[in-house]
Amino acid sequence: MDLSGNAWDNRYLNNDIGWDLGEVSPPLKAYFDQLEDKEIKILIPGGGNSYEAVYLFKNGFKNVFVVDLSKTAIDNxxxxxxxxxxxxxxxxxxxxxxxxxxxIIEQTFFCAIKPSLREDYVLKMNGLLKPNGKLVGLLFNVPLNNDKPPFGGNKEAYNLSFKPYFKIEKMDSCYNSYKNRQGRELFIKLLKK
Known part of the structure; x- marks a missing residue:
């Protein structure tokens, strides 16, 4: 399983991006629409084509950062x-x-990294957030692939991973998921401890 920058770049070049909705994820759009402070500094890791970043930027959020291994995605x-x-x-x-x-916005990044890196992910997220910072987004609540992304998971496992470093304000079934993800996502809102 090759999860290098070149591998991800090739997926974007070949349009092998089944996770890409082609628009802002409805639950994230709803969350963004209730944010009032447009000065906050936001990170979207593994952002890909990041319709979320574009939506935020067009709506006055100027401190939005996207990081991705794929140059093609960033160029898009x-x-x-x-x-x-x-x-x-x-x-x-x-x-x-x-x-x-x-x-920090979670949108199909956690499921794209090797499961062996999930503890590192949680620690890094905690380290990147300012005091009272939040990790908000979506996690798949279904078993998916074992040998390649997307890697699935479940609420119990996520709780075990995040609880030592975050106050779990919300980790519930998502009521407004994109049509092909309905019943398969958790909406999370985690506050840095």
Whole structure:
């Protein structure tokens, strides 16, 4: 299983991106629409084509950062919104990011990394968030692949992983998932401890 930058880039080049909704995920859009402070610093790791980043930027959130291993995915964002600040579109590894954020958005990133990296993910997320920072987004609540992304999971396992480092404000079945994900997602809102 090759999860290198080149492998991800090839998937974007070949349009082998079944996880890509082609639009903002409805639960995330609903969450974004109730945010009032447009100055907050937001990270979208493994953001891919990141319709979420574009939506946020177009709605006045100017401190939005996207990191992805795929240069093609990052270039796709630049093509769609040419005035998105280049220094906020990062071709690189999430685990190499060295900054702090008020909000991190989880959208098909957790399921794309090797399950052996999930503990590292939780620690890194905690480390990247400012005091009172939040990790918000969606996690698959179904068993998926064992040998390649997307890797699934369940609420019990997620609770065990996140509870030591986050106050779980919400981890419930998502009521407004995209049509092909209905009944398969948890909406999470986790507050850094």
């Amino acid at each position: 964002i630049k093509k769609r919104i040419s005035n998105f600040p280049e220094n906020q579109l990062i071709v690189g590894d999430f685990f190499d990011i060295d900054a702090s954020f008020d909000l």
